[in-house]
Amino acid sequence: MQVESLVRDLAFILLMGAVVTVLFKWLKQPVVLGYIVAGFLASPHFHYLPSVTTESNIEFWAQLGIVVLLFSLGLEFSFKKLLNTGGSAVVTAMIIVIGMMCTGFAIGHLLNFSHMNSLFLGGMLSMSSTTIIIKAFTDLGLRQKKFASLVFAVLIVEDLFAVLMMVVLSSIAINNSVEGSELLMSVAKLVFFLIIWFLVGVYVLPSALNRIRRYLNSETLLIIALGLCFGMAVFSVYCGFSLALGAFVMGSIIAGMSYAESIEAVVSPVKDLFGAVFFISVGMMVDLNVIVEYFWPILLLSGVVIAGMILFGTFGMLITGQSLRIAMESGFSLTQIGEFAFIIASLGMSLGVLDPTIYPIVVAVSVLTTFTTPYFIRMADPVYGFVERHLPKRMHFLIERYSENANSESETRVLWASVLKRYVWRILLYSSVVIAIMLLCLKYVEPLLLEFSPGWGRFITSVITLLLMAPFLLALAMPASRKTERERLVAANAHFDVPLIVMTIFRLLLALGFIIYAISAIHSMRIGWIVGLLIFVVMLCTFSGRLRKRLQHMEMRFFDNLNERELRRSGKNNNLVSDMHLAFITVGYGCPFVGDRLMDSNLRKKYGVNVASIQRGGHTLLVPNGAMRIFPGDTLGIIGTDDQIESILPVIERIDDSEPDTPAMADVKLTKVQLSATSELIGKTSATGQLRDKYKVLLVAIQRPDGTYMHPDGTTLFEAEDVLWIVGSSESVEKMK
Template identity: 55%
Template sequence: MELDALITDLALILIVAGVVTLLFKKLKQPVVLGYIVAGFLVGPNFVFFPTIVDEGDINLWAELGIIVLLFSLGLEFSFKKLFQVGASAVLTALVVVSGMMLAGYGAGRLLHFTYLDSIFLGAMLSMSSTTIIIKAFTDLNLRKKAFTNLVFGVLIVEDLFAVVMMVILSSIAVKNSFEGAELLESIAKLVFFLIIWFVVGISILPLILKKTRKFLNDETLLVVSMGLCLGMVVLATYAGFSSALGAFVMGSILAGTNEAERIEKVVQPVKDLFGAIFFVSVGMLVSPAALSQYALPICLLSIVVIVGQIFFGTVGMLASGQTLKISIQSGFSLSQIGEFAFIIASLGMSLNVIDKFLYPIVVAVSVITTFLTPYCIRLADPAYSWIERRLPERWLAAIDRYSQSRTEIKPHKAVWKEAIAQYLWRVLLYSSLIVAIIMVSKMWFIPLMVEILPEWGRMIAAIVTFVVMSPFLWALMVKEVSMSLIRKLGEGSVNRVPLTLMIVFRILLALFFVIYYLSIVHSQRTGVLLGLGIFIVVLILLSKRIQKQFMRIENIFMDNLNERELRKTGRNTSLVSDMHLAYMDVNADCPFAGRRLMDSDLRKEYGINVVSIQRGTRRINIPKGETRIFPGDTIGVIGTDDQIQSLLTVVEGSESPEEETDNREVTFTHVVVPGNSPLIGQTSSSLSIRNKNNCLVVGIERADGTFHQPDGQTCFEAHDVIWLVGEPDNIKQLIQDKIENHIQHT
């Protein structure tokens, strides 16, 4: 009986990947590099090791790996997080991506790469690696530094840029040319579909998950979430986009729901498995012959990545108003490429638009820049000191003035900025929804009604479509931005003209949509429909029912959008006055974890009341004072906004992008007391082994073969075998400080 090639290939891949990654863990190197090395070992370019049989099957698994990776990335992304990263991160990411795109394209053309190879190369070199940077910051103990939050913000924006870039690159690859009009059309199409998917998903999915929550155990949640992911992949592909975009969008939609943490947890093993296979497939394409042949391009491109990322990252941060030191620290942190370079390279290979030699070159550049990342981060402070000493005083003063001016709050300018942002967002959102309704009516509803009722079908379809569009037409024409902003802007006469023009533009835009739809359903009844359209527009402006219905739709959407945050802060569960009900998950580092409620002083210190405790499948309502709070519990509390917010940071801790687990382990060893040791007659308490050396004496084996469990007062005797437990470094220090020269260490 012979096994299918897929099984044997998968067994080989996972066994080799497991062994290699264990070695990389021991060497404290990124696991991603271990997967690439494993891929090289089992690939066709390494003849001293068993090789996989069918590369086609592995490519299929790798494609699934990309989908799951992008889905997981979307779960960590969320559009809410994008709005919170700030202008500095957005501007810096824009400078870095555009600058590195040009640098990569220029380097490709300099190396005589083709036009499309150079474009894809620029895209690959423009994305820093989130995984590698987080690992480096953790290893160097820099996670709490001021500049790291800005770097994380840049990485979030770069992730979004990468997804958009993949769509644009696909369009360029299909057309085999770079045309401005077609590029703008592709971007407009992407924005349109993103808005539609985002609005529909946020409006429906949280409600479905909320209604079915009691049925969603981990197994069911995994099946449902992966089903939603692959369903969006199919939809995105059908709409002409990449599968990766669909996976990312669905992850971003689910990131704002109450089930986001659970989905991340149940999807994590799937992500680890398929992600490993994807990176192994990357390593399979590494060719020593190609690396030798293209050694010069690899070295040149590695220099372009390091120097370019540092330069553009620093310039972007300076342009956004950061200080010179923070800008340099941020720039030096971005000096590598990683997972998105491989994904973009895979896209180019799948479209057959880039040469095969480009893949191993990019992998080699990624490996080199990844290894150098910690050293680049360490060089940031010396580089800042060197630059500060050599820059003219007037330049340093100009940078300081610019930084202060950018961070200075200008009330009037800030109000206008917020008002315009709200205005543009509303116009874009409601226009997209109206266009979507018109498209559905034109492509599906009108033909269906005409088929059913040939005489009156078109008119009935038009009436139904206008009714469905009416709330969004009202929102587009009538609904203002925040009234508090309008009042602030309306104080001066200079603001009345632009405010009036903004209103007029929205009304004209709504009328354009009405006239455009009427032109679609043009027939001998145009006059009737035109009159009906005008009547509906007037009705929209005056109808309180439509206004009320729209406000209800908008409130549901906003609650769903902020569901994850609202559940924690409780702002949508008002009880009386400023009191709210909120739920929060108890972190292992919570100071009162394990204590009784009566001893935690939560009411005295924070002014809140604990009304429920969810512990696994068990729920404790109105817990007694003797009830203890344990890590992993979900507690329901009642308090004001300020009280809940202050408690939230204590209970759940501050958020950080991937906290690293402390993997230091204790070891179990023994030492022998020689017959002439001055330790004879001493106890573990008198030696303070537990308190001073953080080690524990767990057993004493006598010379007569008896075994004793010490209580701290048990005296050591000649030829005792003392069994110790502790961290290896602590045990070694204990032997050096207190036992060496007195105990013969075996």
């Protein structure tokens, strides 16, 4: 009966969602709003229709929907993209979270809430909904826009902040104070596990999938992808984080692989199914009685969310050097609260510090702001146009000047930033691996060896731990900068050698500290210092060139796996001669030479590149001749230099963002038109009548008055009372009539 109830509820909400979303598509409204309306109609709060039997059933499907949606987002937003937009995203997210926390706290006091309720209210109002924005961008066709990637980065950073916020709020609720050590441990734990997931996934997954490449098809990829998605989500919960965070991390790892597009395609139907259930479940939480009773607080809080997110989001983007248009588009996209508001509210309820009336109010605010989100996203451009026209010229000049200065840096500063970034990331990555090895050995290996060999257990544990740590300690001790980079920095400014020396000393001391701590944790502090110093000296003395090359090879393999998708696309990993590369580029629908023959596209003459292969579906055409045509979706094997490939990439991959002016397939039909005695076509042929060029229709057959059919060959003359059977759109047929 439980299974039957589960299936019955799922069938009911999907059928309700299908009916309402078709209606919304007919009305040209965002589909996500249709899902919310369908959820309200299917909920127990709407008494004029049947409702679901068990709301927990829908909650189960909705949680799956969140996991799959976040996994799909990760597939489109790799770690590399997150790092490239990270600075802007972190600053913007901090401004939004701090600004909305303070605003929510003040509004809570205005509504006569207690200090604790006001604090939790501020937390609930500070988090935009990742899933709702993903769906809105998809429905509106905005996921490829520049501001969309910045918004996604802000949402990810907000999700990471939410984990820390829950720790802080829990500490305040229980102890009426913030435990600094607990907060610091939470931050360290989150960073540590993110890096470990990142390292293991990037180093292992691409290599493993490439080994079984011949056995992979759509079915196998779907099973592998969802297995990895749910597996990482469960592991994330085991580590003390959310299902959604684990799913996103796994998607981001896969996003850098060459299989990303294929996995995204096979996962898309699953995402659409469970995503629909999630948004329907949001609509089911709408209670008209609560909305009527708390109408003014709901309206006030909704206005605060919308205005606050626009203000703080736009300001945050401007501070980080984005243009006014990008900043406003980003701010107008963040005008809602979502799943984390419910999670924080549930936390407050479970701790017994949140007033029960706040939960339904927040749900109503979430639904209302979700409903308005697509409209505010659409309003961004018109409002920007209004602001640009009325903004004082001096202010407009200052914004543009600041944006240009923020995005332009001297060559030395760029080089120094690159070296510093590589230095920090190398320390974080290798330190995390070393810490993970120490934790595993101390928690699992040492007890096991002590059980089997009490006398030698500690010694064997220390040997195993040091052997496992050695490669990463040596890599940590290696210089993070290249010799040519150090020479350029010192040549630009003699004082640059001081921070380089300090960085080298810090790396060596950190590696020494790890060795001493590992031995001390197994034996004693005295033994740790003595043996640690000796081992460290021996390691430095035996650090051969061969070992250095081996470590560099491991590091190169890691970064190749990380950028596998980008390297395959740009061809930088397929060296031929000199700086020539073989790049695989997918033809977009906006490519200017779609439909042209290779000889007519003039790729060699215009861009200096050669086409070595064309992959179309499951077939690969090697060394195509000049008569081969180029179609959307083809993957071209392009041979050229770095500059040539970089210049042709946006041309071939161009996406047609313009509104389609061609009729839909359903509008194309076979119909008949009878010629009157005064028709201008009488006495003409299909060629001289210009049916194709003038009317955009295809003549299929001619029916004579005696009932006989003729298949026109271009020489058949039209006669009065002929019935012409034609194919065309409704508009072209009416024009011909």
